[in-house]
Amino acid sequence: xxxxxxxxxxxxxxxxxxxxxxxxxxxxxxxxxxxxxxxxxxxxxxxxxxxxxxxxxxxxxxxxxxxxxxxxxxxxxx
Amino acid sequence: xxxxxxxxxxxxxxxxxxxxxxxxxxxxxxxxxxxxxxxxxxxxxxxxxxxxxxxxxxxxxxxxxxxxxxxxxxxxxxxxxxxxxxxxxxxxxxxxxxxxxxxxxxxxxxxxxxxxxxxxxxxxxxxxxxxxxxxxxxxxxxxxxxxxxxxxxxxxxxxxxxxxxxxxxxxxxxxxxxxxxxxxxxxxxxxxxxxxxxxxxxxxxxxxxxxxxxxxxxxxxxxxxxxxxxxxxxxxxxxxxxxxxxxxxxxxxxxxxxxxxxxxxxxxxxxxxxxxxxxxxxxxxxxxxxxxxxxxxxxxxxxxxxxxxxxxxxxxxxxxxxxxxxxxxxxxxxxxxxxxxxxxxxxxxxxxxxxxxxxxxxxxxxxxxxxxxxxxxxxxxxxxxxxxxxxxxxxxxxxxxxxxxxxxxxxxxxxxxxxxxxxxxxxxxxxxxxxxxx
Numbered sequence: 191x192x193x194x195x196x197x198x199x200x201x202x203x204x205x206x207x208x209x210x211x212x213x214x215x216x217x218x219x220x221x222x223x224x225x226x227x228x229x230x231x232x233x234x235x236x237x238x239x240x241x242x243x244x245x246x247x248x249x250x251x252x253x254x255x256x257x258x259x260x261x262x263x264x265x266x267x268x
Numbered sequence: 269x270x271x272x273x274x275x276x277x278x279x280x281x282x283x284x285x286x287x288x289x290x291x292x293x294x295x296x297x298x299x300x301x302x303x304x305x306x307x308x309x310x311x312x313x314x315x316x317x318x319x320x321x322x323x324x325x326x327x328x329x330x331x332x333x334x335x336x337x338x339x340x341x342x343x344x345x346x347x348x349x350x351x352x353x354x355x356x357x358x359x360x361x362x363x364x365x366x367x368x369x370x371x372x373x374x375x376x377x378x379x380x381x382x383x384x385x386x387x388x389x390x391x392x393x394x395x396x397x398x399x400x401x402x403x404x405x406x407x408x409x410x411x412x413x414x415x416x417x418x419x420x421x422x423x424x425x426x427x428x429x430x431x432x433x434x435x436x437x438x439x440x441x442x443x444x445x446x447x448x449x450x451x452x453x454x455x456x457x458x459x460x461x462x463x464x465x466x467x468x469x470x471x472x473x474x475x476x477x478x479x480x481x482x483x484x485x486x487x488x489x490x491x492x493x494x495x496x497x498x499x500x501x502x503x504x505x506x507x508x509x510x511x512x513x514x515x516x517x518x519x520x521x522x523x524x525x526x527x528x529x530x531x532x533x534x535x536x537x538x539x540x541x542x543x544x545x546x547x548x549x550x551x552x553x554x555x556x557x558x559x560x561x562x563x564x565x566x567x568x569x570x571x572x573x574x575x576x577x578x579x580x581x582x583x584x585x586x587x588x589x590x591x592x593x594x595x596x597x598x599x600x601x602x603x604x605x606x607x608x609x610x611x612x613x614x615x616x617x618x619x620x621x622x623x624x625x626x627x628x629x630x631x632x633x634x635x636x637x638x639x640x641x642x643x644x645x646x647x648x649x650x651x652x653x654x655x656x657x658x659x660x661x662x663x664x665x666x667x668x669x670x671x672x673x674x675x676x677x678x679x680x681x682x683x684x685x686x687x688x689x690x691x692x693x694x695x696x697x698x699x700x701x702x703x704x705x706x
Contacts, residue, residue, distance in 0.1 A: 214505055
């Protein structure tokens with residue numbers, strides 16, 4: 191990561207003066223180039239984490255749905 | 269996929285600033301310029317659902333759950349601080365990062381989850397606005413459309429700064445919760461005991477208490493916050509050198525939001541002390557107002573509307589930013605409508621549809637609100653895992669912005685806590701008699 195043009199430090203010219211620039215008024219910094227990085231390497235641990243996460247999410251969504259329906263009284267036997 | 273930087277024409281960036289003569293003034297001014305996203309994300313988290321959940325906690329358990337808020341303070345800060353680092357290092361939003369680093373499937377899955385929870389939450393925000401306006405004597409055909417129109421106009425000016433300053437002002441209005449809490453306060457000793465001595469309230473570990481605790485965690489640390497703050501940091505174009513000020517902004521926001529949440533619990537505690545029972549916070553405001561005075565009634569109702577407005581603009585923006593990032597649309601509050609039509613359309617559609625739904629049927633507000641908070645609590649562990657993997661991605665962040673070992677230890681503790689609460693909820697659903705009834 192390199193900074194294209196840092197905030198100008200005016201106090202280097204005059205030690206008694208500091209220039210403060212709002213982020214929106216400053217020259218944009220060069221951030222990390224994510225487009226050329228591609229997907230994260232799928233190591234075994236990352237793959238297992240994501241599979242476990244998928245199973246967890248499906249299970250939890252079904253349980254929450256059941257719980258909300260149950261709380262609403264839709265499943266209660268009359 | 270367009271980034272915010274690519275969307276900005278070079279002639280739009282004209283370096284200019286203010287000169288000051290002391291380091292102290294420079295630091296204060298820099299902080300004021302950088303701050304905003306942290307305060308907004310934290311205070312917007314005290315939305316209508318949070319008002320309802322915290323007041324309900326106070327009404328049921330008095331000051332006995334205040335310690336839980338203090339426990340959540342460092343957790344909410346550490347989680348959001350990671351998002352700040354990610355946003356400053358990459359200059360892109362959270363949805364874009366998940367999409368790019370974990371592939372299209374997880375990118376779209378995360379986006380769908382976010383949109384679903386966000387939209388349900390937006391419905392509860394407008395339901396709360398509707399309730400509060402009704403109690404103030406306005407017809408629902410007036411209060412909800414006016415709020416929706418104001419929320420849409422808020423972002424259509426094509427100026428990030430105008431939006432941020434307005435929303436920060438609304439955040440600071442929440443200081444009024446301190447006045448309300450002062451008026452309704454119990455004995456100071458009771459507050460200190462409740463805040464510092466973790467204990468299970470009388471009655472033991474009931475199903476209602478477990479559900480409420482998960483709801484409090486779900487409302488204090490919500491998935492949309494991760495997406496919102498990272499996109500907000502990217503849209504504001506915070507620089508590497510701004511990191512320490514953005515951290516301070518987030519810390520101040522976290523402290524403020526926890527204090528305000530505690531004040532909401534104290535308001536609920538006052539209704540408990542007077543033996544009031546209510547179905548929603550607006551009803552509590554009316555009942556409590558009859559005892560404590562009309563200022564209390566009006567104050568709670570106005571703050572309820574303010575909370576819902578804050579939540580609505582932040583949540584809708586998190587949806588619009590995330591959608592724009594994944595779809596590759598231009599997505600910045602700095603852009604006029606003609607340059608980012610998709611981004612603004614999503615924002616307007618979210619608000620318009622949620623407001624319209626509230627105007628048609630009469631849904632059980634309390635049930636929806638608590639359910640949404642719990643749903644968000646369930647979704648959060650997955651969002652945190654993505655965050656954890658991204659913050660350990662040295663290829664992406666380099667050594668400077670990557671998690672340090674202590675960051676990882678804190679984050680894993682948070683993940684274990686959140687998964688543990690989710691599993692408790694799952695166990696309660698599978699075996700309803702696991703905990704005693706309410």
